[in-house]
Amino acid sequence: MSQDRILPGIVLMLAFCVLAPLLDTCAKLAAEGGIPVGQITTARFLVQTLLMLPIVLAMGHSLRMTPRALVFVTLRAVMLVISTFTFVSGVKVMPLADTLAIVFVEPFILLFLGWLIFGDRIGPRRIVASAVGFVGVLLVIQPAFDTFGLVALWPLGTALSFSFYMLVTRAISAYMHPVPMQLHTSWTGLLICLPLMMAFDGGPVPELDPIWPMGLMWLWLLGVGVWASASHMCMTYALRFAPAATLAPLHYLEIVVAVTLGWAIFGDLPNRETMLGIVIIVASGLYVIHRERIAARQAPAQVPVPAPLSPPQAATAEG
Numbered sequence: 001m002s003q004d005r006i007l008p009g010i011v012l013m014l015a016f017c018v019l020a021p022l023l024d025t026c027a028k029l030a031a032e033g034g035i036p037v038g039q040i041t042t043a044r045f046l047v048q049t050l051l052m053l054p055i056v057l058a059m060g061h062s063l064r065m066t067p068r069a070l071v072f073v074t075l076r077a078v079m080l081v082i083s084t085f086t087f088v089s090g091v092k093v094m095p096l097a098d099t100l101a102i103v104f105v106e107p108f109i110l111l112f113l114g115w116l117i118f119g120d121r122i123g124p125r126r127i128v129a130s131a132v133g134f135v136g137v138l139l140v141i142q143p144a145f146d147t148f149g150l151v152a153l154w155p156l157g158t159a160l161s162f163s164f165y166m167l168v169t170r171a172i173s174a175y176m177h178p179v180p181m182q183l184h185t186s187w188t189g190l191l192i193c194l195p196l197m198m199a200f201d202g203g204p205v206p207e208l209d210p211i212w213p214m215g216l217m218w219l220w221l222l223g224v225g226v227w228a229s230a231s232h233m234c235m236t237y238a239l240r241f242a243p244a245a246t247l248a249p250l251h252y253l254e255i256v257v258a259v260t261l262g263w264a265i266f267g268d269l270p271n272r273e274t275m276l277g278i279v280i281i282v283a284s285g286l287y288v289i290h291r292e293r294i295a296a297r298q299a300p301a302q303v304p305v306p307a308p309l310s311p312p313q314a315a316t317a318e319g
Helices: 003-032 037-058 067-091 096-103 106-118 124-172 178-199 217-241 244-266 272-298
Strands: none
Touching: 003 037, 003 067, 003 096, 003 217, 003 244, 037 067, 037 178, 037 217, 067 096, 067 124, 067 178, 096 124, 096 244, 096 272, 106 124, 106 272, 124 272, 178 217, 244 272
């Protein structure tokens, strides 16, 4: 692949790393402003559906789906709803960087699930790197758990659900274009969220009891959907220009942006233990990516190699 084609992919990936934390920031601002987590999750899917529908129509894609595709899209939407809800629940009270760092355990979970479900080969070096990465996650969780309690475990739920989301995406991406896939996932997620919000309206679960937003809350809810759509359009087209192995290391810049936004907007800076954990997570993830590249190059030509997953996406509210 020529450098002329790879460069736009790198630029789009860098754009994703900037835009995705803006989504997380809007979600945190809305949650801190009193908007229930379920309502933020629902708003994300509503806005994304309204934005993606004209884009899909303008690109001339069909809105039809086979029954098999509908099943996969529904599974994808369920995992994304869980991922969004758990992430917003965590980031509501935890710093952006801490929450995102814990979520970055997802590449290691994907490595294990790829071996368990698809039979992907995992060498001892990647196993050790994953174990070291989990140690980094524990370094981030420990001070967060001491400060915030069980809330610190929400991002682990995000990482697990988003890992299954990525596996479903891997299964369906061979026969569904990624742009209409985003639209179908959005409206399916909306159909999951809306009945829940209606059922719990005025009910005993505060995070599922919707309220009428006031003032800037409208802007933050809009931003959740806008930045979700924009960031993943960048991700989608980045992968059309450059291979996942090239883009994957760049994705860790998202943590740098999250630390910067967390400090600039919320006054949050990771402590030494958390920073050490973040460094360990990033270093372990980059090593896993390095070993994945070596394994791909050494794979026999006659043996089909499973289609690579997208770069190890932080399972933020983005999806």
